Amino acid sequence: MLIKRISLCIFLTVGSIVCIYAQSIEEIIISDSYQNQELIEIFNQIEASRPVEFFYKKNWISNIKISQKFENKKLTEFLDEILKDQKISYIIYNNNVVLLKGDISPEMVVSSSNNLPEAANYQVIGNALENPNNNEVIVSGFIKDAGNDDELIGARVFVEETENGSVTNVRGFYSVKLPPGKYTIRAGFTGYEEKKLSIDVRSNGTLNFDLFEETVELEEITITAEAQDENIKGVMAGKEKLSIEAIKGMPAFLGEIDVIKSIITLPGVSTVGEGASGFNVRGGGVGQNLLLQDDAVIYNASHLFGFFSSFNADLVRDVTLYKGGGPPNFGGRVSSILNVSTRNGNQKEFHGQGGIGLVSSRLVLEGPIAKNKTSFIIGGRSSYSDWILKRIKNADLQQSSAQFYDANLKISHNVNDKNKLIFSSYISNDRFKFSADTTYGWRTINNSLKWSHIFNExxxxxxxxxxxxxxxxxxxxxxxxxxxxxxxxxxxxxxxxFNYVPLNKHKVDFGISATKYSFEPGDLVAGELNTNTDPVKVRKEQSIESGIYIKDEFQVNHKLSIMYGLRYSLFQNVGEGDVYLYDPNRPKEPTTILDTTHYSKGQLIKSYSGFEPRVSLRYAMGIQSSLKFSYYRTRQYVHLISNTTAVAPVDFWQSSNFYLEPQIGDQVSIGLFRNFKDNAIETSVEFYYKKIKNVIDYKDGASIILNETLEADLLKGSGRAYGVEVLLQKNKGKITGWLGYTYSKSERLFQSENEEEQINLGKYYPANYDKPHDLTLVFNYKASRRFKISANFTYSTGRPITVPVSKYSYDRILSVLNYSERNQFRIPDYHRLDLSVTLSEGHKKNKLIKGEWVFSVYNVYGRKNPYSVFFNQNGQAFRLAVLGSIFPSITYNFKF
Structure with a gap:
């Protein structure tokens, strides 16, 4: 019955549209008188009373006012008259009028083409008198979003005649070196219209591009950006970039769009299970990933134990994942770098967007503080999930509580053409209570200030x-x-x-950094009525991490490009603090402490340092394919201390110190990248091998909470990971998405002369997050402008566990379990299907609020995927499934 009703509504809607648009646009007559009336308002009045729609950028016509009387004027005559002095032309397709900025006449447009022709006139760059010797010159500038003036990072500029190009940096700035002459230059970016200009270069000069978002409203013409081939032309290996459109297009758990869950769908990235915080990259642990948001570190990127991430997708501009060390300007982690940049606020107009869901809602507001100079963007999210817990038929869950909120603020100020200031602030808070038991909470506060300066081109x-x-x-x-x-x-x-472009074929980055850390591993305070618990305060630690780096991206020739760089890092653990000295001939434990050395405040306790070389090569094998090779060395000086497989609220961070040495990672990868059908289909196969020194694990029965001799319960070993990643991705058409498959192994090795400090008899064993097979399918079908279907299917091998293999009785104890070696068995395999349907409202220009409904179903066939398997005292196994049901949700997203 529901399907019949929906079909009837669609039939009636389509029929109404056909009837309304039966009248030809040539028959529309304008007979009105206007007195100092804004053109936008006039267009809105015409749309409301006549079968026509106008498409334009508001800033083009926001200052145009009309004072004139029209009698029996055809719409085309009316447009010719009011636009003749505004350098604005138009195109008519069916009952749509598209305004075009510039000197483009309607006669120049070819309706069957997918690209609009450019003006024949050349734009002059520089002055020939400034370059009398006709030397090579530099053309540089910014590529920005025409709607909000936001810089576009990673946009590509290409000169057709020389077949050379450039990519914008983190400021949206590019530069190309050219001999004086006439050229055709193109600028493009994913999700934006390509812009092509004819230029006459005479000396050094500036050429800025303002790109508009893709336009797909018209049936006869589709304006798209240049097909992206960054996976072929980019030098960096192991780099993944997700557009916010792709992230928002995926099915969401309880309607909340999630950056972390999106990157988990990529090859080489996995998670240990549902409800688990963090993610694992190429066999690395959760604590081996560096998460950055606007240059500030995020130590726990999860809400509600991993069901939601800390990143508000409505604010996100750019998401880049480096599966390895990445370029040498990043340091401090051995597995990956996740760099998230948030949007700058709109400098021209006030806008807002948000969403209302079953368990959480969000709102983002942005706009100018001083038009075209200073802008703000502020956003927040909050949950109200307790009402769901109250309705679950479980007494413990009915007494439970789970809540979170977060907020972002960003202020951007253009001091002048060469200086820009950006202030970012982020706060989040989580609180979880199970039954009438213990309450867990975690809180993040980050602030950053960035000053960008342009010395010259x-x-x-x-x-x-x-x-x-x-x-x-x-x-x-x-x-x-x-x-x-x-x-x-x-x-x-x-x-x-610093970003320096000495030559067109070289891009040099260099810089320095310093970070001061303060670690508080644990502080226990008894309540007022608690007289049985003594307070415990584990000593704090202070450390300083410094780094200096240089990187050069060099195009050797049209086939070979290389990115090579070097980072040098220094880590100093300083007092005040005590260091215990243990008997060197016996295993470390409190009973083998021989002496204690005290270090005063600021006194150096231990320092570590070393070089971190990075190199990545790209060899082009034609226009549509390339071969890439990379080697990265990284050092990690801070450690996540956890005795659980996933991140838990009781986990804490620990400094490298007298006993805890930094982790050192070496990774080699090689990959083949091939595109088909004008880059509409991307394929890649990458092989990698990674070795990590000084990884940590725990002795059997170790205690890590409030442990003043933590080093006695930690073991130092090594790790290795290797595998192959396969990606097939479709970027164009009504059907888009990707299929990713990873085969990998992640193993640990702990050897020692003391049997108590060995694991698995000193042989390799699987890491807790080792999952050899991982398959993900992401499917998007855009049936129309307003209707879209998305699906996500994932399958992975079950993670390793340690199980009892026998039991015996001893004295009065009837059952003593005898466990296998570490991680020798696995839980059952994991698989899940998610679906979502998005229904957008109409796209009329004069509509104040534009919205969409998102209907999603998480875990469509209700599989009870095991998160873990545990055993009672008699050795009986029990399976724990965090989510064992179908989770439907509905969310309303809006923009205004």
């Missing part, structure tokens, strides 16, 4: 200051067992970066 710089803190708390504030357990990490950093 060759040299740019940026200085970033940041401060961040991550604190978690576990507490029970009732009864005689009340307590509060806290831990935290704080960092204050400064980073100076």
């Amino acid at each position: 060759k040299l740019l710089s940026s200085i970033s200051l940041s401060h961040g803190s991550y604190k978690n708390k576990t507490f029970d504030d009732q009864g005689f067992d009340s307590f509060t357990l806290r831990s935290s990490i704080e960092n204050t950093g400064v980073k100076v970066d």
Whole structure:
């Protein structure tokens, strides 16, 4: 019955549209008188009373006012008259009028073409008198979003005659070196219309591009950006970039769009299970990933134990994942870098967007503080999920509570053409309570300030200051067992970066950075009524991490490009603090402590340093394919201490110190990239091998919470990971998406002369997050402008576990379990299907609020995927499934 009703509504809607648009646009007559009336308002009145729609950018006509009387004027005559002095032309397709900026006449348009022709006139760059010797010159400028003046990072500029080009940096700035002469230059970016200009280059000069978002409203013509071939032409191996459109197009759990869950669909990226915080990259742990948002570190990127991520998708501009060390301007982690940049606010107009869902809602507001100079963007999210828990037929869950909120603020100020200031702030808070038991909470506060400066067309710089803190708390504030357990990490950093383009074939980046850390591993305070618990405070630690780097991206010839660089890092663990000295001939434990050395405040306790070379090669095998090779060395000086497979609220961060050495990662990869059908289809196969020194694990029965001799329960070993990643991606057409498959192995090795400090008899064993087979299918079908279907299917091997293989009785103890070696068995395999349907409202220009409804179903066939398997005292196995049901949701997203 529901399907019949929907079909009837669609039939009636389509029929109404056909009837309304039966009248030809040539028959539309304008007979009205206007007195100092804005053109936008006039267009709105015409649309409301006549079968025509206008498409334009508001800033083109926002200052045009009409004072004139028209009698029996055809619409085309009316348009010719009011636009003749405005350098605005138009195209008519069916009952649509498209305004065009510039001197493009309607006669020049070819309706069957997919690209609009450009003006025949050449735009002059520079002055010939400034270049009397006819030397090579530099053309540079910015590529920005024409709607909000936001810089476009990674946009491509291409000169047709020389077949050379450039890519914009983090400021949206590009530069190309050319001999004086006439050229055709193109600028394009994913999701934006390509812009082509004819230029006459005479000396050094500036050429800025303002790109508009893709237009797909018309049936007879489709304006698209240049097919992206960054996967072929880009030098960096192991780099993945997700557009926000792709992220928003995926089915969402309970309607909340998620950046982290989106990158988990990529080859080489996985998670240990549902409800698990963080992600694993190429066999690395969660704590081996560096997560950045506007240059500030995010230590825990999860809400509600991993069901939602900390990144508000409505604010995100750019998401880049480096599966390895990445370029040498990044450091501090051995597995991956996730760099998230948020949008700058609109400098021209006030806008808002948000969404209302079953368990959370969000709102983003942006606009100018001083038009075309200063802008703001502010956004927030909040959950109200307790009402769902109250309706679940489980007494413990009905007494539980789960809540979160987060907020972002960003202010962007153009001081002048060469200086820009950006302030970013982020705060998040989570609180979870199960039944009437303990409450868990974690909180992040980050602030950053960035100053960007342009010295000239060759040299740019940026200085970033940041401060961040991550604190978690576990507490029970009732009864005689009340307590509060806290831990935290704080960092204050400064980073100076320079971008230098000495030649057209060289792009040099260099800079320095320094970060001061403060670690609080644990602080236990008893409640007022608790007289049985003694307070415990594990000593704090202070450390300073510094780095200096240089990178050069060099195009050797039209086939070979290379990115090579070097980073040098220095880490200093300083006092105040105590270091225990253990008996070197016996395993470390509290009973083998021989002495204690005290270090005063600021005194150096231990320092580590080393070089981190990075190199990536690209060899073009034709226009549509390339071969890439990379080697990265990275050093990680901070460590996530956790005795669980996934991140938990009681986990804490620990500094490298006298006993805890930094992790050192070496990764080699080689990949073949091939595109088909004008880059509409992308394919790639990448092989990698990674070796990590000084990884940590725990002795059997180790205690990590409030442990003043933590080093005695930690073991130092090595790790290795290797695998192959396959990606097939379709970027164009009504059907888009990708299929990713990964085969990988992640293993650990802990050897020692002391049997107590060995794991698995000193042989390799699978890491907790080792999942050899991982398959993901993402499918999007855009049936029309208003109707879209998305699906996501994932399958992976079950993760390793340690199980009891036998049991025996001893004295009065009837059952003593004898466990296997570490991680020798696996839980059942994981698979899940998600679906979503998006229904957008009409796209009339004069509509104040534009909205869409998103209907999604998470875990369509209700599989009870096991998160873990545990055993009771008798060795009986029990399966724990975090989500074992179908989760439907509905969300309303809106823009105004």
